Amino acid sequence: MATALPRPSRPSNGPPNMALPALPVAKSRKSTGNIPSTPARSVSSTPRSGLRAPSASLAPPSPSLPPVGSYPKSPTGVNAAGKTIRKTVSINSFPQPPRGDTRAGSVPPSPLSGEKAPRPARKAKSSRESLQSHFGTNTPSLLNGSGEGKSVSSVRMSDGLISVSSPPQSRSSSAQDSYSTSATTYDDPADGTTQQGDSSGGLSVAEKRSSKADGKGNVVVSVRVRPDANSDHGSPDGEWMVDGRRSLIAYRGKEGGDHYYDNVFTTHDNNARVYDHIAKRLVRRVMEGYHGTVFAYGMTGTGKTFSMQGTASSPGVIPLAITDIFSYIRETPSREFLLRVSYLEIYNERIHDLLSMPTGSGVGGGVQQDEIKLREDSKRGVYATPLKEEIVQSPTQLLRVIARGDQARRTASTQFNARSSRSHAVVQIVVESRERTPGSSAGDKRSGIVPGGVRVSTLSLIDLAGSEKAAESKERRQEGAHINKSLLTLGTVIAKLSEWKDKEGKNTDKEGKHLPYRDSKLTRLLQGALSGNSLVSILCTIQIGAAGSVAAANSHTGETLSTLKFASRAKNSIVSHAKRAEEALGAGGDGGARVLLERYRMEILELRQQLDSQAKKKQGDEEEVDKTKVEEVEKAREQEAAERHEEQMLEMQLARTALKERIDHLNRLILSSKSVGVNSNGSVSSLGQYPRYSQASLAGSIRSSVGTSIGGRSLLERTSSMTSASSTIGQRSNGGGNRRLSGEAEPAEPDEDGMGEFGDGTASLATQNRALQADLVDKNRYIATLEKRLLQARRTSSSRTSVGFSAPSKGIMVGEDHSVAAALKEKDAEIAELRARLDDKDRMLSALRSAARSRDTAEATSSDLRPPRSPLGPTQHKKDAGGAPGAVPSDGKQPQNVEDMDKMLEEMIQDRIETGHIIRGSRGSVRLPPGQAINALAEPPRNLEPLRQTPTPSMDAWDPEAGKKA
């Protein structure tokens, strides 16, 4: 665990780097007071306030120290009766530990370092046993738990060293209701040999005895001497003597004297040792329910912050206390704890919350904060509000919180300290603890109140600003004035404390009416501790031997002496009646409300009850919910199924529609095939729908019909039938088409021209194919028939003697733009007319021939006579050269006549085209002009007149019979 506190910029003059201390296990810790002390006398009477606890001093287990019994008696040592004899020894006469290793010499190993004391444990044990025999066990006193007399012993060794033994239970973490310092030195008050203190307030033996009677064991005052880098040319060493073993500081100069304290730490003592002696026990008591206050007091630059915070390599009181707090929690499974921490500073008589400040705000940070005021409460005492408190759950977390506060603390450079704290800084750790009662929450009959309730105690760790005589800058002077004023008030309060004590040493001015607590924020905040409600440990820091000049040395010495006086007064005046905090039951009142642990517990209970009721409700609701869920699931399923069904239906519908369309398409094909082919009764249908079919077939049929002899009855019948049928079928076909468009299936009609058996559009493709093929076969057969007939007609035509003609090579094509029916009608009418005219012409020709023959006969008699010119042109001569009329000439002249006829016919057609009666198509076909009634063709066209205008005999005069006769 990192216990380093962030003061990186500070030059460290501390001991060389060492491993961080391991978490202390107090229970396993052995007393280091291994030199058995002889209890000279038991304290017979115990004051109500409790006896001063015997020191738990970690006596220096210097290997150089002789065993107890073998210590030579010295005039300055302890006499046989154990009485101490005052002796002032120069500091130079003390055995000096090797520099850099404080434990190897006279300084005992740090209890946190895990090093073992070189002294035999057995003796220590016997010492503890002998001491234990003197301590009762049932005292209500806070000192040792016995309440009865406690013996405190100290032995001044013949060599002037004082070996102090402490009661072993004072180091035991299991010691209940007791608080004893680890380094308090006591002389045996029974021997009557009082050690006269110096004139400056050092503790005399009588005072120490008095201290015990006053229960001052709850107050520990220690002095730490800071090593001085300039000691070589400083004040004369001879003036000062620091005796750590005797907890003595002696000054031989002006106003000199001996000063005894509970602990005196030399320049070689490290932070761990300091913590171990001044705070370790106090911290444990705080964990047990007492309020505890540790503060460092001293001139600027003397090592207050160094002692309280320490460095990364040498953690100070605060990090080590944190370590111990969590160690204690680990070692005490029977209780549960909750820790809250706050951090404030008093700067220029104003309180600032260091945990609410942004870090690095620096001096005067300019950050506006709610003014923090001090209030007093019967349960809480004096407290600052509003103040941020953070709940912490691990040492690291706690250290981080404090480090954050340190960052925000105001520091500045002073004459004696490059990074001087310009404010008093107070870390408060509130410890809430409660007996663990497994399973109590569920079955607690007292509405959730656990037997024993919650105990709340506070550990205050205070790093005071350093007193300063003079400062150069105005700001420093102002700060210094505030600092000095508050420190002065502190001194005054402490000085006055002794005046308001009753005979038993109790403070009679509990409410502080006559004490100037309110004169400064510092004393107000410390009121609870100073008035005896708290265990107190004061660490005064001094620096001796420094000073370049005599004046500086004097000034320095004056400050040091002042600090020592303060320490002595504090030791003498502060009386602590610290009691273990009462356990708060419930959460009533302000004090109760503060008990977070209880509040949390109540909250937890409430939440559990809520959970229970919810669970019950949930159980009841669950079935309903299940039902609803099942219903919902079923509904959802049904809906899903319905949706799926709908989708399927839709898909089917689509498929069906697609199928229908396909069928319709195929049906259309079938119908079209039928329409162009011949159905069962030989009718042609729907020619218009597929023009190519209709054109082809019509062309064929018309050619054949034209090419057929005039008397081709069957063809004519066929054509007329075709015409009438085509119109009928066309209608039906269209009707069928319309019906198909509607998309509805229709029942099959018996009509052969209808949709047949597949009229409903549901016939299979194969069937449709078959029908189509059948139609095709029909059609082919019909075409073959037509061709056959055409051939027959040609043969007939060629065999006839009369002039025959064939259709123009181009044939008469059906108009592309007209309906088939109209075209057919037109063609039929045209053909009929042409035939009729042909017949007329035939007859006319016959008449002409017979007339010619008779003429020839008449002219035969006269050979000079030439035959008259035929209106038919020169070819007529050739024709005439043929044989008898009506007979087919065998000499091949008949074809020439036919050609002539063709020509005539062509001329006639041309004539008609010119007169607008017919129109010639692009491919040589002829058709009626649009809008002209086909019946009009029935009339003999007038444009045939040119033919009639030919010089031919009158038809009226023509008589075939007569001709024959002629």
Ligand SMILES: Nc1ncnc2c1ncn2[C@@H]1O[C@H](COP(=O)(O)OP(=O)(O)OP(=O)(O)O)[C@@H](O)[C@H]1O
């Ligand atoms: N016992 C010691 N061992 C080594 N160095 C020390 C010791 N005491 C103090 N120092 C060093 O002396 C310097 C001043 O110490 P520190 O800041 O703790 O003094 P301070 O009393 O807190 O001063 P101020 O009141 O001005 O804040 C620091 O650099 C610190 O490391």
